[in-house]
Amino acid sequence: MQGNEAIAMGALAAGCRFYAGYPITPSTEVAEVMARELPKIGGKFIQMEDEIASMAAIIGGSVGGLKSMTATSGPGFSLMQENIGYAAMAEIPCVIVNVQRLGPSTGQPTAASQGDVMQARWGTHGDHPIVALSPISVAQAFELTVKAFNLAEKYRTPVVLLADEIIGHMREPVELPDFQSVERVERLVTDDPSAYKAFRNVPGGVPAMASFGTGYRYHITGLFHDEVGFPTQRLDEIDPWLERVNNKLQHADDILLYQKDYQPGARTAILSYGASARTARHAMKQLRAKGENVSLFTVQTIWPFPEAAVEELGDSVERIIVPEMNLGQLALEVERVVGRRKVVRVNRANGEMITPDMIVAAAEA
Amino acid sequence: MAEEILSAQDLDANEGQIPREDWFEASATLQNLRKNKKFPTIWCSGCGIGVVMGSLIRAIESLGLENDQVALVAGIGCTARMPVYMDYNTLHTTHGRALAFATGLKIARPEMKVIAIMGDGDALAIGGNHFIHAARRNIGITALVVNNAIYGMTGGQHSPTTPLDMRATTAPYGNVEPPFPICDLGAAAGATYVARSTVYHPLELDKYLAQAISNEGFSLVEAVSYCHTTFGRINKLGTAADMMRALKENSISKSAYDRLGADERGANTKIVRGVLHTKNRPEYTKVYGTLVDRVSDEAIQPRHYGGN
Numbered sequence: 071m072q073g074n075e076a077i078a079m080g081a082l083a084a085g086c087r088f089y090a091g092y093p094i095t096p097s098t099e100v101a102e103v104m105a106r107e108l109p110k111i112g113g114k115f116i117q118m119e120d121e122i123a124s125m126a127a128i129i130g131g132s133v134g135g136l137k138s139m140t141a142t143s144g145p146g147f148s149l150m151q152e153n154i155g156y157a158a159m160a161e162i163p164c165v166i167v168n169v170q171r172l173g174p175s176t177g178q179p180t181a182a183s184q185g186d187v188m189q190a191r192w193g194t195h196g197d198h199p200i201v202a203l204s205p206i207s208v209a210q211a212f213e214l215t216v217k218a219f220n221l222a223e224k225y226r227t228p229v230v231l232l233a234d235e236i237i238g239h240m241r242e243p244v245e246l247p248d249f250q251s252v253e254r255v256e257r258l259v260t261d262d263p264s265a266y267k268a269f270r271n272v273p274g275g276v277p278a279m280a281s282f283g284t285g286y287r288y289h290i291t292g293l294f295h296d297e298v299g300f301p302t303q304r305l306d307e308i309d310p311w312l313e314r315v316n317n318k319l320q321h322a323d324d325i326l327l328y329q330k331d332y333q334p335g336a337r338t339a340i341l342s343y344g345a346s347a348r349t350a351r352h353a354m355k356q357l358r359a360k361g362e363n364v365s366l367f368t369v370q371t372i373w374p375f376p377e378a379a380v381e382e383l384g385d386s387v388e389r390i391i392v393p394e395m396n397l398g399q400l401a402l403e404v405e406r407v408v409g410r411r412k413v414v415r416v417n418r419a420n421g422e423m424i425t426p427d428m429i430v431a432a433a434e435a
Numbered sequence: 436m437a438e439e440i441l442s443a444q445d446l447d448a449n450e451g452q453i454p455r456e457d458w459f460e461a462s463a464t465l466q467n468l469r470k471n472k473k474f475p476t477i478w479c480s481g482c483g484i485g486v487v488m489g490s491l492i493r494a495i496e497s498l499g500l501e502n503d504q505v506a507l508v509a510g511i512g513c514t515a516r517m518p519v520y521m522d523y524n525t526l527h528t529t530h531g532r533a534l535a536f537a538t539g540l541k542i543a544r545p546e547m548k549v550i551a552i553m554g555d556g557d558a559l560a561i562g563g564n565h566f567i568h569a570a571r572r573n574i575g576i577t578a579l580v581v582n583n584a585i586y587g588m589t590g591g592q593h594s595p596t597t598p599l600d601m602r603a604t605t606a607p608y609g610n611v612e613p614p615f616p617i618c619d620l621g622a623a624a625g626a627t628y629v630a631r632s633t634v635y636h637p638l639e640l641d642k643y644l645a646q647a648i649s650n651e652g653f654s655l656v657e658a659v660s661y662c663h664t665t666f667g668r669i670n671k672l673g674t675a676a677d678m679m680r681a682l683k684e685n686s687i688s689k690s691a692y693d694r695l696g697a698d699e700r701g702a703n704t705k706i707v708r709g710v711l712h713t714k715n716r717p718e719y720t721k722v723y724g725t726l727v728d729r730v731s732d733e734a735i736q737p738r739h740y741g742g743n
Contacts, residue, residue: 082735088543107735109727114542116723118535119568126532126565127539130508133526134543156529249735282506282524283544289469289519291527300472300519301527 071244073211073237074141077167078103080215081139083249085256086165087113088136090127092120092146095179096235097169100141121146125153128164133290135281137219141167143235144186145176147193154228155194156292161269161315163222163257163279165215167231169238170344172421181421182235184344187399190230191373197312199319202230202373203327206347208242214327214370220255221325225318226276232372234395236345236423263287267297271310275318319374327370328379336363337388338433341380341404343369346393346424353393353429364433375403384408391416391432393424467492467502469522477516481675483634483660487581488517490637490658491550494644495523506549508537510562513588513662514554514581531561534569537576545720548648549575555582555596559615563595570624573652574719578626579644580617580655583662591665602669617657622712627652629712633659635682639708646710652718659686659706682706 071079078100081089089104101117108115114136118124121142128138142150147168157164170186172178186193190202201221205211211233218229260266260278268288270277280286289299296307319325331354332339338357342350347368357364367383367390369376380403384390390408392401393416405413416432418424468474478484495505505523509515511530518525524547528536533551541549551569558566558580569576585603586592593603593610596617600609622629628650630643640658647654661667661678672678689709692700 088539090539109723109730110733110735112727112731114723114727116538116542118538119564122532123535123538123565123568126528126535127542129528130526130536130539130541131543132539133536134540134547136543138539138543152529153532281544282526282540283503283547285503287502287522287524289525289527291519292529293527298471 071208072099072239072241073205073208073233074099074169074239075103076208076211076244077141077215077231077233077238078107079246080212081165081219082107082111083212083247083252084137084216084219085254086137086139086219087111088128088131088138089113089115089140090118090124090131090138091140091142092118092124094121094143094146096171096238097141097143097167099238100167100169121149122152125150125166129153129157129160129162132162132164133282135284137163137223139165139167141169143169143171144173144183147186147189151189151193154200155196155198157228158194158198158200159292160290161226161279162228163226164228165218165222165231166228167215167233170232170234172419178421180235182345182395182423183419183421184234184346184395184399185419186232187372187394187396188402190232197316199227199316200230200373201225201227201319201325201371202232203370204232204344204372205237205370206344206368207237208240209244210370211237212244212246216252217327220253223257224255224276225322225325226257226279227319230373232344234344268299269295269297269311271297271314275314325371325374326376326379328376329368329370330379331366331368333358333363333365336365338362338391339365339367339383339387339389340391340393340429340433341367341369341383342393343372343400346395349424349426350393350429353426353433356426356430357433362433369400372400375407377407380404380407384412388412389414391429393417393429395419395424463496464489464492467496467522468520472520474520476520478513479664481663482513483583483679484514484517484581486634486637487579487640487658487660488520490640491517491579491644492521493641494648497641497645498648500548504547506537506540506544506547507552508533508540508549509552510554510557512554512557512586514552515557517552531557532565533557534562534565534576534578538569538574541574541576542720542723545575545724548577550577550579550648552579553581554587555580555584555617556586556594559595559617559620567620567624570621570626570653570655572719573625573627573716575651575653577644577647577650577654577656578621579658581658581660582617583660583666584614585662585666587662587665591662591669601666603666604669618655618711621655625653625716626655626712627714627716628654628710630655630710631657631659631706632708633682633686633706634661635679635686636708643710651721652716
């Protein structure tokens with residue numbers, strides 16, 4: 071099965087019942103599978119007029135109560151930023167798949183890239199929470215798509231699945247679970263319309279979300295708003311909102327996904343994600359075969375960045391090699407956490423994969 | 436005339452004499468406003484947008500709809516602030532995108548009456564693409580466009596409906612761009628109900644909005660209004676009352692227009708008020724619903740995509 075197909079299957083398994091999107095290589099297979107499969111299970115698919123509209127439509131669908139998703143690549147992701155910010159502001163659960171391709175601009179439509187790491191974090195204006203997950207295999211594309219929906223619903227937040235062209239178009243054997251057995255998280259609901267506050271300042275920071283048309287008439291806006299949802303300019307309403315929403319993902323350990331393959335006594339570690347992590351694993355094997363001690367840290371949750379785990383890794387090694395298919399984006403985060411002198415960047419931003427040799431050479435330098 | 440229009444100050448002055456609760460009891464319109472939202476509105480005294488809000492509430496009331504079954508989706512601008520005051524499901528979105536949000540909501544909740552409330556800049560400049568495609572799909576949304584021919588909230592820049600040669604802060608020498616005819620555009624793009632009136636004629640707006648909401652497919656109602664604060668001031672068109680009166684004098688009913696001779700119709704520069712276009716065409720969510728029924732027996736087939 072192909073990575074993009076696995077993403078679509080993951081969405082269906084997670085309970086996605088609405089897809090709105092606009093065709094763009096290398097993500098289009100996600101839309102094609104959703105167009106074919108969604109109506110079979112009573113779901114809805116629509117091809118919108120552009121990516122701005124696609125993002126808007128899935129927010130509308132989510133407000134109507136459907137688990138909703140769109141898929142795109144860099145140029146479309148740029149267009150979606152406006153309404154990703156809206157989803158963050160209004161706390162609307164939704165999943166945005168970005169199968170990254172080489173940019174900037176139209177770039178190289180069939181070439182792979184990891185160039186949207188920072189855009190996923192800071193692409194829309196203003197401070198806001200976001201979750202971004204990056205799969206390293208076709209099987210993980212399925213698993214992380216399910217996870218993306220569950221996190222979106224649990225935390226009332228947009229979640230970005232930051233795949234890349236290599237994972238999206240790669241074919242690998244996958245054993246899909248029975249969809250009924252897949253763990254599905256549903257959004258928190260409430261049963262008292264009269265006392266309902268859609269943006270209540272609750273402990274944990276995630277208020278219940280009522281669907282339109284179910285007896286809860288409330289206001290949703292991209293303006294700063296009070297607990298009921300009405301626009302406000304009062305600092306005693308804005309400040310608690312800022313604190314609640316920007317902190318609701320900070321202490322949630324179930325969001326932070328990573329894999330550690332540590333070797334005792336290793337003075338070098340490789341930290342990577344997505345397609346580059348596959349190369350990193352290969353390089354690690356080569357280095358270990360030569361008798362060198364090397365640890366491997368594979369990041370699935372790009373945002374929020376797993377600081378504590380990376381800090382711990384930094385304390386145990388002399389240097390961390392960060393291979394990525396861009397000119398150094400996640401490396402900035404690693405440098406922030408462990409210090410600049412400990413980080414060795416291995417970059418390639420011309421559409422070609424990083425080779426194991428490049429990482430081995432960095433390790434042996 | 437100007438003195439007869441209550442300003443925010445007038446309401447404040449009367450506050451002790453007319454308890455606010457009694458207003459709500461006395462008026463069906465007021466009963467559908469949000470009692471927990473602080474009034475007055477953000478609109479300037481004398482603005483026409485409030486007239487449209489009253490019409491919209493009366494139209495919904497006249498159809499006997501449950502408030503829970505009505506969703507108001509708005510973009511950005513003076514007009515787009517309307518839903519926050521109204522006691523329905525209300526979604527205040529991003530600039531130009533109201534119809535795209537409304538499309539997703541209508542697909543998720545086809546049983547709901549979804550009304551997209553936009554100004555002329557919102558609907559036709561930044562939102563022009565969504566406008567024509569929503570009309571093309573004939574999705575069951577009512578597009579209510581309040582046309583005041585200016586960007587009011589940002590202080591009076593020219594919009595896609597500003598008439599030629601009229602001034603705006605970004606057209607200081609007169610507008611050099613021809614305006615969009617909103618209703619023609621909507622009809623050409625595929626809307627199945629198109630009507631227009633002005634804020635001088637709220638009873639007409641009541642009727643057209645009720646018909647638009649009843650129409651199964653995509654409906655468009657253009658409510659011609661004015662902005663005395665920006666457009667009126669820079670073009671020396673007088674007070675709100677003067678501009679309101681001008682809507683009466685510079686408009687003509689469609690039935691009167693239809694009685695004109697061909698030459699007179701060609702030379703007409705007045706706003707034509709009436710139901711301008713209707714068409715029978717299947718509605719989008721209904722069509723998709725039949726598709727779902729047709730394929731719902733088929734199983735999802737992972738193996739179709741390369742299998743396990």
